[in-house]
Amino acid sequence: MAKLVLVRHGKSEWNKQNRFTGWVDVDLAPEGIEEARKAGLKLKEAGFTFDVAFSSYLKRAIKTGILILEELDLLWIDHLKDWRFNERFYGALTGLNKDEVKAEVGEEKFLLYRRSYDVPPPPLSEDDERHPKFDPKYKHFPKELLPSTESLKDNQIRAMQAFHEKVAPLLVEGKDVLLTAHGNTIRGMVKELDGISDEDIPKFEIATGVPRIYEFDEALHIKNVYNLD
Numbered sequence: 212m213a214k215l216v217l218v219r220h221g222k223s224e225w226n227k228q229n230r231f232t233g234w235v236d237v238d239l240a241p242e243g244i245e246e247a248r249k250a251g252l253k254l255k256e257a258g259f260t261f262d263v264a265f266s267s268y269l270k271r272a273i274k275t276g277i278l279i280l281e282e283l284d285l286l287w288i289d290h291l292k293d294w295r296f297n298e299r300f301y302g303a304l305t306g307l308n309k310d311e312v313k314a315e316v317g318e319e320k321f322l323l324y325r326r327s328y329d330v331p332p333p334p335l336s337e338d339d340e341r342h343p344k345f346d347p348k349y350k351h352f353p354k355e356l357l358p359s360t361e362s363l364k365d366n367q368i369r370a371m372q373a374f375h376e377k378v379a380p381l382l383v384e385g386k387d388v389l390l391t392a393h394g395n396t397i398r399g400m401v402k403e404l405d406g407i408s409d410e411d412i413p414k415f416e417i418a419t420g421v422p423r424i425y426e427f428d429e430a431l432h433i434k435n436v437y438n439l440d
Contacts (some may be wrong), residue, residue: 213385214427216254216423216424216425218275218391218422218423219391219397220420221246222242222243223237225237226243229309231301231306231307231309233304234269235306236270238274247279248281250275251280254422257439259283261285261388262381263386264288264388265378266390267298268292268297268349272392273292291377294349294352295373296370297392297393299361300358300361302334302358302360303334303335322413326413328364328413331365344357363412370399374400398415401417404433404436421439423439
């Protein structure tokens with residue numbers, strides 16, 4: 212059976228500061244580097260190997276993938292990046308402290324912005340320097356692809372497009388794939404893969420540095436799902 216392993220990047224510097232990160236290209240904290248290495252060791256001890264690796268365009272996910280592959284002595288395999296595996300874009304909340312936002316807007320609205328399935332945060336002005344159109348990583352992208360805000364549903368749609376286009380064909384071929392991405396990106400993918408309801412997904416957590424394994428048959432039916440804690 213082909214295996215897909217999803218790993219949320221290790222703790223970042225902004226995770227430590229309790230800030231909405233989204234597409235801001237924040238680096239791993241020292242604790243995040245250690246989490247990534249431990250994930251690689253767990254996978255090695257469990258006998259995993261990979262044919263291809265994927266990451267988002269963001270360094271915290273890319274470095275997590277590199278550190279895992281290093282532990283597995285697999286730095287030579289293809290390590291492909293796709294922007295559609297980026298974290299959810301948090302709009303006008305980008306960079307703000309979560310506790311301060313909660314105090315300003317109230318807990319009910321805060322939870323809607325942060326955890327609901329289809330309610331996006333307030334959009335970011337296209338003139339704001341935090342908008343992705345000012346980031347050189349996306350300078351050649353059509354303007355309509357760059358979000359001003361996203362709900363988890365929006366994040367899920369683009370991530371699953373990338374999954375079906377890039378990852379699923381490899382799984383059908385029997386290849387094993389590592390994907391290092393982000394909490395909301397993986398939550399959205401797990402929602403679709405596991406059939407989690409709109410009502411239950413806000414309560415579903417993705418821990419940093421914990422591999423989640425999917426085993427598929429040749430028809431891309433999921434035969435087994437588990438976390439490598």
